[in-house]
Amino acid sequence: MTSERNGRLALVGVGRMGAAMATGWLRKSRGGVPADRLIFIDPGLEGPAADLAREHGVTHLASLDAKTAKSVDTLILAVKPQVMEKVLPALSEVVREDTLIISVAAGIGLRTFEKAFPGRPIVRNMPNVPGAIGKGINVAIANARADELGLRKQAETLLKVTGPVEWLEEERLMGAATGVSGSGPAYVFLMAEALARAGEAEGLPADLAERLAVATVAGAGAMLEKSLKDGSANAAELRRSVTSPKGTTQAALDVLMGEGGLPSLIHKAVAAAEKRSRELGSGEKK
Numbered sequence: 246m247t248s249e250r251n252g253r254l255a256l257v258g259v260g261r262m263g264a265a266m267a268t269g270w271l272r273k274s275r276g277g278v279p280a281d282r283l284i285f286i287d288p289g290l291e292g293p294a295a296d297l298a299r300e301h302g303v304t305h306l307a308s309l310d311a312k313t314a315k316s317v318d319t320l321i322l323a324v325k326p327q328v329m330e331k332v333l334p335a336l337s338e339v340v341r342e343d344t345l346i347i348s349v350a351a352g353i354g355l356r357t358f359e360k361a362f363p364g365r366p367i368v369r370n371m372p373n374v375p376g377a378i379g380k381g382i383n384v385a386i387a388n389a390r391a392d393e394l395g396l397r398k399q400a401e402t403l404l405k406v407t408g409p410v411e412w413l414e415e416e417r418l419m420g421a422a423t424g425v426s427g428s429g430p431a432y433v434f435l436m437a438e439a440l441a442r443a444g445e446a447e448g449l450p451a452d453l454a455e456r457l458a459v460a461t462v463a464g465a466g467a468m469l470e471k472s473l474k475d476g477s478a479n480a481a482e483l484r485r486s487v488t489s490p491k492g493t494t495q496a497a498l499d500v501l502m503g504e505g506g507l508p509s510l511i512h513k514a515v516a517a518a519e520k521r522s523r524e525l526g527s528g529e530k531k
């Protein structure tokens with residue numbers, strides 16, 4: 246059975262990730278979500294979320310009341326993992342039996358949501374912040390009820406407005422995916438910061454160093470995406486194409502790829518994120 250769903254979407258928690266998803270959904274150019282279908286549920290809106298609500302006229306409520314909940318067929322949970330369990334009981338009292346629940350919280354497993362919302366269709370998704378400009382990636386897993394009701398496709402239609410959806414069949418892989426793509430944008434931003442600082446340390450004016458670093462990260466990312474799409478090269482091949490034998494890049498890569506260098510550091514970082522995801526899911530939440 247597939248339900249036709251034209252009801253409202255309630256986004257609970259409109260902070261950094263919630264606002265990034267909402268920004269993606271409100272982009273009409275990608276078949277986005279009309280502003281009058283969206284409701285922001287957050288005790289206080291600040292920054293980009295407040296601007297979005299004002300600019301698009303999105304309804305903003307401090308909490309989800311029973312009357313409004315009747316119109317909600319999709320509930321997206323984007324509060325911090327540390328507050329999730331406090332937020333669930335009140336929502337559980339008001340959401341409809343057929344409301345699709347989508348959580349983007351790191352670490353919190355389907356089982357927690359199945360306990361809070363018995364019998365409901367549930368999707369656990371790991372988005373990332375480039376979703377705000379339609380350049381995100383989602384890694385998702387659905388519970389059995391979501392599949393019984395044919396709602397995987399419904400969830401995908403919504404999530405893919407911010408970027409493609411990769412479905413997992415094994416929930417235990419969600420932590421690794423979080424360490425790669427959920428947290429990943431931070432590693433790339435760090436690379437841009439570090440590159441700019443290094444340029445400055447080598448004598449470039451700070452503003453020029455920043456412009457060079459940003460253009461390099463953005464240009465390399467765009468080139469990688471294009472080369473993978475047209476099948477011309479992968480990341481390792483592109484790296485090699487920049488590396489002239491005995492040239493400047495080779496000298497730099499000897500440092501970055503040496504013992505304890507970037508590949509091993511990135512592996513350690515992703516493993517640390519994966520471990521933290523498991524801790525958040527098991528209640529070690531400090």
Ligand SMILES: NC(=O)C1=CN([C@@H]2O[C@H](COP(=O)(O)OP(=O)(O)OC[C@H]3O[C@@H](n4cnc5c(N)ncnc54)[C@H](OP(=O)(O)O)[C@@H]3O)[C@@H](O)[C@H]2O)C=CC1
Pocket residue numbers: 257258259260261262263286287288289323324325326328332349350351371372373374427428
């Ligand atoms: N940031 C990211 O890049 C990513 C985050 N995520 C996940 O998204 C979730 C949100 O993270 P992030 O956006 O960074 O965190 P934020 O703290 O920026 O956003 C959480 C929002 O929830 C609000 N909030 C707190 N309590 C309630 C409540 N009872 N009802 C409704 N809203 C409430 C907060 O308000 P206040 O600030 O006033 O407490 C805040 O606006 C997390 O679970 C995280 O794991 C997933 C992928 C990427």
Ligand SMILES: O=C(O)[C@@H]1CCC=N1
Pocket residue numbers: 351423427428
């Ligand atoms: O740092 C975090 O815990 C969240 C989840 C992935 C990205 N940000």
